Amino acid sequence: MYAKSLVNPVPSAATGRVALLVATRKGAFILSTDSSRRAWATRGPMFFGHIVHHMVLDPRPVAKNARTLLVAVRTGHLGPSVFRSTDMGKNWQEAARPPAFPKVEPGQEGQHKGRVVDHTFWLSPGHSGEPGTWYAGTSPQGLFRSEDGGDTWAPVAGFNDNPMYLQWTGGEKDGTPDGPKLHSIQIDPRDARHLYIGMSSGGVFESLDEGASWKPLNAGCAADFLPVPNPEYGHDPHCMRLHPLAPDILYQQNHCGIYRMERAAATWVRIGANMPKKIGDIGFPLVLHPRDTRTVWVFPMDGGSVWPRTSPGGKPAAYMTHNAGKSWQRQDAGLPQRQGWFTVKRQAMTADAHDPVGVYFGTTSGEVWASRNEGAKWTCIAEHLPHIYAVEAVELPR
């Protein structure tokens, strides 16, 4: 049933222009470059003053050279919404029905007591065979689906109304400082009905029936902030990725380390145990190589004492493995060698599909760093932006 190797052919490397979709606490920006990836231009802010949690470009075209760009926004005052553009952000249309939990009538509260979406946190385009389908993850944890390119969203009741919802998700205290979140929505490229999600907190969950039913998938993963050993759920994945070429290989950067799973084994293996001990294996993002299932990047954070969530020792570095986590290589050339207290959030690191791969990350202090050579050398390509939540690399039409 499960494949241990590639199920799709390795695609050719991209050769076109690259853009970075940068979501920040005060608006959205698009950084674009030519195919050489040497000089970058910044466009924006869009949605100036809005809190933008994620901006994602649909890889599936809606027309020649037209793809749907979705952005998840809210402000300090206004409720959450989703906006759509088919011209790379020149014009935007608001979703007619943004992600929202069903209204609960008085006396019908049940276990949920009228949940309210605080913000949409994560956007994922659906399966390539289902044009127009998108998924959204929210805070508090909710899963929503759109079948019309993000214009109207419906709750995925099999998750949101699951009898185990409260046990799986825990309470408000179990979330991140910005609230509990559903994220890392991954779709098996072989089967549109096969979904994975991550929750902070809650753990990794899997559905084989397009979200109608779910099972925890956390065996082998530590949750040392819980009182019981080896719980079935309640974990804190920060970022989980499925490799599109080998969809039965999963990686996650967890609150409690870096893990890899071969789905047939159904057990997470702590590949972060091979990181240098003085660095540890705590962090938020995890980035996959588009053509090599064994190459992964992470950006370690200090998870000691009170969890500063900054680069260990004030010396920022990415770490890369070429062998699925058996060994790790420090990548800090070009980055500050001291007094660099970077925080890189779970959606704020990404890779393009060129050869060599371009790797990018944004910091909460508003800098965007780029490497044209798979992390061997870093260059700051934008600074003085607002607090960065997310960075997504996309290839632009020629």
Add this chain to the structure above:
Amino acid sequence: MKVLIPGALRDYTGERREVEANGATLDEVLADLDRRYPGIRFRMVDEQDGIRRHMRIYVNGGEVDAIDVPLRSSDEIIILQALSGG
């Protein structure tokens, strides 16, 4: 009736500060506003019909904390943003 719109919501009203909307309750007025300016209601009222934490709605100068209040056609509604920092 007259409804005063705060700056943060004027993207929806074509930058108009004062607009008209009708209804026998605040809920109906907000629904009418949403018909005229699609999307505006959800930015200030959540899916459980609660007024969002940093929004304030006044009817004839008095703050209301729910949207089921009855209204007369002569009433004036003021929508304001509460303080929210950071």
